[in-house]
Amino acid sequence: MKSIAMLCGACLLGLNYGVSAQIRSISPGKDYPSKPVRLIATSSAGGPVDALARLVGAKLTEALGQTAIIDNRDGASGMIGCQLAARSAPDGYTLLVGSGSSLMSAPALKIKPPYDPFTDFSPVTLMVVNPQILLVPNTLPVNSVKELVEFAKSRPGQVSYGSGGVGAAPHLGAELLSAMAGITLVHVPYKGSAPALIDLLAGRLQFVFNTMQPSVITLVKSGRVKGLAVSSAQRSPAAPDIPTVAETYPGFENITWYGLFAPAKTPRDIIAKLNANVVKILREPETAQRLASQGAEPAPGTPEELRKFMRLESGRLKKIIAYAGLKSD
Numbered sequence: 001m002k003s004i005a006m007l008c009g010a011c012l013l014g015l016n017y018g019v020s021a022q023i024r025s026i027s028p029g030k031d032y033p034s035k036p037v038r039l040i041a042t043s044s045a046g047g048p049v050d051a052l053a054r055l056v057g058a059k060l061t062e063a064l065g066q067t068a069i070i071d072n073r074d075g076a077s078g079m080i081g082c083q084l085a086a087r088s089a090p091d092g093y094t095l096l097v098g099s100g101s102s103l104m105s106a107p108a109l110k111i112k113p114p115y116d117p118f119t120d121f122s123p124v125t126l127m128v129v130n131p132q133i134l135l136v137p138n139t140l141p142v143n144s145v146k147e148l149v150e151f152a153k154s155r156p157g158q159v160s161y162g163s164g165g166v167g168a169a170p171h172l173g174a175e176l177l178s179a180m181a182g183i184t185l186v187h188v189p190y191k192g193s194a195p196a197l198i199d200l201l202a203g204r205l206q207f208v209f210n211t212m213q214p215s216v217i218t219l220v221k222s223g224r225v226k227g228l229a230v231s232s233a234q235r236s237p238a239a240p241d242i243p244t245v246a247e248t249y250p251g252f253e254n255i256t257w258y259g260l261f262a263p264a265k266t267p268r269d270i271i272a273k274l275n276a277n278v279v280k281i282l283r284e285p286e287t288a289q290r291l292a293s294q295g296a297e298p299a300p301g302t303p304e305e306l307r308k309f310m311r312l313e314s315g316r317l318k319k320i321i322a323y324a325g326l327k328s329d
Helices: 002-025 048-064 076-086 100-108 145-153 169-181 193-201 214-222 268-282 285-292 303-324
Strands: 037-041 068-072 094-099 121-130 132-137 159-163 185-189 207-211 225-230 256-263
Touching: 037 048, 037 076, 048 068, 048 094, 048 121, 048 256, 048 268, 048 285, 076 094, 076 100, 076 256, 094 100, 094 121, 100 169, 100 256, 100 303, 121 268, 121 303, 132 145, 132 169, 132 193, 132 214, 145 169, 145 225, 159 169, 159 193, 169 185, 169 207, 169 303, 193 207, 214 225, 256 268, 256 303, 268 285
Parallel strands: 037 068, 037 094, 159 185, 159 207
Antiparallel strands: 094 256, 121 256, 132 207, 132 225
8 A cells, every 4th residue: 555655646746846947948039929019218209219110020929929119218328218128028029229329338337337237138139239429510611520629729618519418429429539630628428319419409408429310411511511521430331421430530440339238137038039030130131221221231240149249348448538637527
């Protein structure tokens, strides 16, 4: 009787083990996604991050069979959106379309954001890299980087520029120019790049660095603003007639980049599924063409490649900040 009970117990144990093993073998991402996916964009509607999120989100909706909802969370140089994403459940239903500024600049400036870019996020893929364009009002009597620098030198402390916030790429670009050219500027931080551009058009600012996008290129072509230079090492295919800042100050380079992230500890198979779909989207000729019209270059890759790129960017930003003698405001 005892041996029968032991045998039954062993059978039950084996059955339970088999069921547990079967449960463990089921991939948590097998049925992913089964509901809408939220893409947090760290810019206001119409901003560069928003434009990228909507472009990729529309195609991701088709690829996944679930709606990709864009959630704009602007403010604090993108840190508000990053914090929200970092604190979300790691289930693949909340993703972050974040910029290098929102993720990397604050730590480089020794500001303590409420998240760590390396431990609070699971990289999915680098999406695009994008130069900035140096813009001045059409009423400002300058037509080149050299003339802008001469204008600023004749008015020390009187030339102001706007940016989307402390540590944002436009802020770093202006301060790098200030350091390399030996000029004193006044920084006016805004809650996003759009308000800074509005004040530039109104003549309340002397210049801004702004991410290249169709609306900005249209402003330049229409003559409402002047595009003096781009911040990349090479000229942009979207505006090949506009010189680089480096043509006046060799070594100048300050790009913007955007990546897709999930909260840390998101299952690897969900990350892999997202990576495969977004990489495919970014490599589609139609997507590449639309991005090129914005001055952006698709740069998809593996999660590991994005993490490595982030470490390189962290070092680059620290060098810019040290060179410009920047401190957090």
